[in-house]
Structure formats: structure tokens, C-alpha cells
Amino acid sequence: MSKVKKAEGKLGVMVVGLGAVTTTFMTGVLMARKGLAKPVGAMTQYDKVRVGKGADKKYLKYDEIVSMATLDDIVFGAWDVYPENAYESAINCEVLKEKDINPVKDELEKIVPMKAAFDKNFAKRLEGDNVKECKDRWDMTEQLREDIRNFKKENGCERIVVLWAASTEVYVPVNEKVHYTLADLEAAMKADDKENIAPSMCYAYAALAEGAPFIMGAPNTTVDIPAMWEMAEKTKMPIAGKDFKTGQTLVKSGFAPIIGTRCLGLAGWFSTNILGNRDGLVLDEPANFRTKEVSKLSTLESILVPEEQPDLYTNYYHKVRINYYPPRNDNKEGWDNIDIFGWMGYPMQIKIDFLCRDSILAAPLCLDLVLLSDLAARAGRWGTQRFLSFFLKSPMHDYTKNEVPVNHLFQQYAMLKNAIREMGGYEADQELD
Ligand SMILES: NC(=O)c1ccc[n+]([C@@H]2O[C@H](COP(=O)([O-])OP(=O)(O)OC[C@H]3O[C@@H](n4cnc5c(N)ncnc54)[C@H](O)[C@@H]3O)[C@@H](O)[C@H]2O)c1
Secondary structure, eight states, X not given: OOOOOOOOSEEEXXXXXXXXXXXXXXXXXXXXXTTSSOOTTOHHHHOEEEESOGGGOEEEEHHHHSOOOOGGGEEEEEEESSOOOHHHHHHHHTSSOXXXXXXXXXXXXXXXXXXXXXXXXXXXXXXXXXXXXXXXXXXXXXXXXXXXXXXXXXXXXXXXXXXXXXXXXXXXXXXXXXXXXXXXXXXXXXXXXXXXXXXXHHHHHHHHHTTOOEEEOSSOOTTSSHHHXXXXXXXXOEEEESOBOOSHHHHHHHHHHHHHHTTOEEEEEEEEEEEOSHHHHHHTSHHXXXXXXXXXXXXXXXXXXXXXXXXXXXXXXXXXXXXXXXXGTTOOEEEEEEEEEOGGGOEEEEEEEEEOOXXXXXXXXXXXXXXXXXXXXXXXOOEEOGXXXXXXXXXXXXXXXXXXXXXXXXXXXXXXXXXXXXXXXXXXXXXXO
């Protein structure tokens, strides 16, 4: 029997950033609710997990195994640096055609962003002025907490989930003096330590303090620090991160296992992208790209491990580039050149050219991460949700204990299925489906 609390009442989904990804997510949910679009790519809406074994086995959708919030339960809220409402922003982002936005225009227009907790030093290329006046980082956090409480009350929500899908901030290296304990983190907020406390940390702290799970969709280190793990433990809330696994890294984490499973060698893997949306513009700034680079580079090393197979994976060259190229807007093109070697070391090449749509790939991840984090909270799970690694480029793990993240797509999928089974009161297992 499942011990998960039932998903009753409205679920407030408060997103940080009302840009390409989140307006595509919102529009899709609202259109699907009206039966005018299908939520393609969302595991929570389509995937079936086997429960039971042998003659008793059945394949069930997630909501047939555990109580899940439905699309109808969702109420959207947002914060952004720019004042445009979700309709205006969806039109400006040019991800979706107007004919796919207009049927839900009224609902989108009602989603007006609250003032952002923002500091230009963390995203220099943004010029918006829909920004909170804050005395210090502690005050920033307090104001966000008030926003969450007001939103919950005004919209009659039972539960809230906060999702960061705002711009990538500049890289904030983990600082043991500030980021290792909750007491130090709070002291730094009160001392207005602007260098070590990114605005995203204020959102995360505020969410957890208000009893809401927090998801980091960008590569920011926000909740990937021991102080936030302590906060999640104290508040008994789930956290997940970091960086949506959408295009190139999805391919990488699904394709690298082919090389590893077949015991082929790897000499190098060069990944490059062109994209022209605002995300691309922010990532054109070297300090912001650094955050993304760290996240993107981590994928291969835990799948093709040099120490485990020195003949095959020693010293392979792994490079990732992102180039801002306005004409493509949200339609990213990702190239991968993979230099492999086979029998007696003879070289071969694989080329992958993925003409993808960034926000079309990210929107279903937003839905899955939000619904599954809400599920985790109702199941009494707190702290880092490893079963959500499937959706993330750089899954959180306890690096203070030298824990290694799982990046292999199919191992991540096994973790996801087992978590759903366990929360549904079934046994986790390793059977082949
Ligand atoms: N689309 C993908 O495939 C993908 C994959 C992985 C990660 N991401 C990440 O998702 C994020 C969103 O991507 P996007 O294409 O929607 O970008 P976008 O630039 O269209 O939207 C981001 C929005 O966040 C706002 N913002 C920035 N700082 C803020 C703050 N402190 N508070 C509130 N709002 C703030 C910006 O004004 C902007 O409107 C980026 O960090 C991106 O790196 C996207």
C-alpha cells in the first residue's frame, strides 16, 4: 500500500523566470488542459512502469501507482526582472506560434511576474527593472517568503513548488566558510555577502522555509551546497538539481553507454552548439558560461571512467562550447564529434547533428520535475532527490563524501522507476522489463 499523502487541492507552481522555457511550459499545460495540445515528452503523462514480477506483472502509468497532482490542479505564479505578462513574454520569445498561444491568452495574461530578487552582477546582460528594493540578502529572502505566502493564500493553494528556470547566474564556487553550514549561510545573508549569496539562494531558502520543494533548472550551485542540504533536512523538504537535461547532454548520456557497453575506446568528444535566445545571450558572457561548462562537462566522466578501463578511456579530450547566434533563436543546433577507436586501436568517428528546440525539450521536464517533487514531498522524502537525476544534466550528489553522481541515462531511469514503485508501495527491483 502506498503511504503517500493524497494530492488534494490546488498545486501552486511558482516559477523564477518568465522566459522561453517557462512560458512554453505554461502554455502547453494550459492548452493540454483544454484538450488543444498533447504534453508530449512528459514522463508523468505517458510513461508506464512495470510493477510486480512474472505472471503478476502489470505496466501502469505513474498516477495509477501513486497519487499525483493533475494538470487541472496547477496554478501558475512567476517572478521576473522584466514586467511582461506570460502572454506577452510567450509572444516575444517566439518559441510557439501565435495560433498555439492565443487560445489560452486570457489565462496567460493573468500571470503577471512579481518583482524579481535580482542582482545585475549575477547576469550582466539583463536590463529589466521589475526588481525588488532590498536592504540586504536576508531582506531579499524575507520578501520572497512573503510573496510565497501571499500567492498561496490568494490562490487557495494546498501546496507550492518553486522552480528556477531563470537565467544562469555567474559561477559561484562553493566556499566552505559560507556554504557548508546553515548557520554560516544565514549569517552571510544577514551580513549582505553579495559575492557568495546569489539571488537564487534567496529563492531556494525562501521556498524551503515556506514548506515548498525547490528545483534548480539552471546549472547554478544554489542548492548544491551542504548548507542547503541542512536547510532541506530541517524543513523536511525535497530539493532537486541541477540543469535540465534537454538536448546535447541527453544525447550524450544516452549515447555514451553505447560506447561503454560495447567496450570501444574514446579519444575525444567535441560538443558545440549555436543558439540565439536570451539564454544564449546570457551564456555568451564568460562568467555565466563557466557555470554551464562545469555542468555540461561532468556527464561523460562518470559513464566512461578512465580508472575502470585505462585502455579505453585514459586521457580522452572532452570539450563543450556554446555560441550565441541570434538567427536561430530558440532552435538550437548541437553538433557532437566523437572520436572513438576499435580493434587494435583503429580510429573511427561518429557525428551527431541535433536540430532541436530548446524550450520544447525543456517544458516537459519542468512539468515532470514539478509534479514529482510535489510527490516526493507528500511521500515524506526530503533532501536531494536522486531519482530525479534522469531529468538533470549535473545531478546533485554529496561531493563532501566523494559520492559519484549517476549520469548514465538508463541507470537514472532505473532509479526513477524504483522510486515510483517504492512510493506506490511496491518493491524496488532490478528485473528486465
Ligand atoms: N531550454 C533548455 O534546453 C535548457 C536546458 C537546461 C537549462 N536551461 C536553463 O533554463 C533557464 C531558462 O532558460 P530560458 O531559455 O527560458 O531563458 P530566458 O532568458 O528566456 O528566460 C529566463 C528569464 O529569467 C529572468 N531572470 C533572470 N534572473 C532572474 C531573477 N533573479 N529573478 C527572476 N527572474 C530572473 C530573465 O529576465 C528571463 O526573462 C536558463 O538558465 C537556462 O540555462 C535551459
